[in-house]
Amino acid sequence: MPRVRLDRAALNRTIRGASRGELDSAARLTLNLAKLFAPVKTGRLRASGRIESRRTLGLRTIYTIGFDVHYAPFVNDGTKPHKIRPKRAKALKFNVGGRTVFATVVNHPGTKANPFLDRALQRVAANRGYQFKHD
Template sequence: MSVEVRIDPGRIARLLRARGNIAHRKMSQRTERVARIAETEAPGSMGRYISWKVVEGPRGLQGVIVCDHHAVHYVLNGTRPHLIRPRRRNGVLRFEVDGQVVFTRLVRHPGTRPNDFMARALRLGR
C-alpha cells in the first residue's frame, strides 16, 4: 500500500487569504483589539475617529488602523512653540483660564510633546 500527497502552495495561499477563514478571523480579532486600545489611549475625542480593517498586502493579510482626526499629525509628532492669531484681521481669541474668560489678539503657545498613542496601542495589544 502506498500514499501520495501533493501540496499545491497556490491553493494553500488562497485558502489562507480567503475571507472568513481562521487566519482572517484571527487577524480581525487582533486588529480590532489594538484599535480599541488606541481609542482609549487617544487624547480627547480623537478615539472616535479611529477605524480598522483587514486587507491583503504584498505578504498576506494585514491589519490596518486609521485615525482620521484633523489634528492627529500634531498629536503624534508634537509641535514646536508657535504663535496663535485670530483668523479674522481685527478679531480676538477667546478662551478660558482657571474658569475666567480671556480675550486676546495673540497667544504664545509653548508647543506640545509627541503622544504616539498608536504605537503605544500596538505595543499593549500584542
C-alpha cells in the first residue's frame, strides 16, 4: 500500500491543540483528493481507498491513508524495467496488433510513476499550513 507521511515534528508544532475533528477532516479530504487524482481503468483502485486511525499511548491519533489493491504502489511509485515470466504456464499469451503472441519472457519497459496519493497529501498540507515530507 503506498503511504505518505507528514513531517511529525513540523506537524506537531503546526497542529498542537488541533481538534480531532480537524485531523479527521484533513484525512478525509486527503483520501477524497487521492481518489480524484487516481487513474481509472476499472475503478478498483479508486474504490479501494481507506483511512485507518489509531491512538497511541500518548493519546495522539495516527492516520494511515492507503489503497488496498496490490498494484497501488506500482501506480503511485512507478516500476523499473523488469522481466515478466509465466508463473503457472509454459508461456505468456497476449495480443499485439490483433494477433495472438506467445512468449516465455517479456522485457517490460517499466511504468512512469503517477503519484496520486502524494499530490493529494501535498495539496491538503499546503492548504492547511502543514509541512510535507515524503519518506
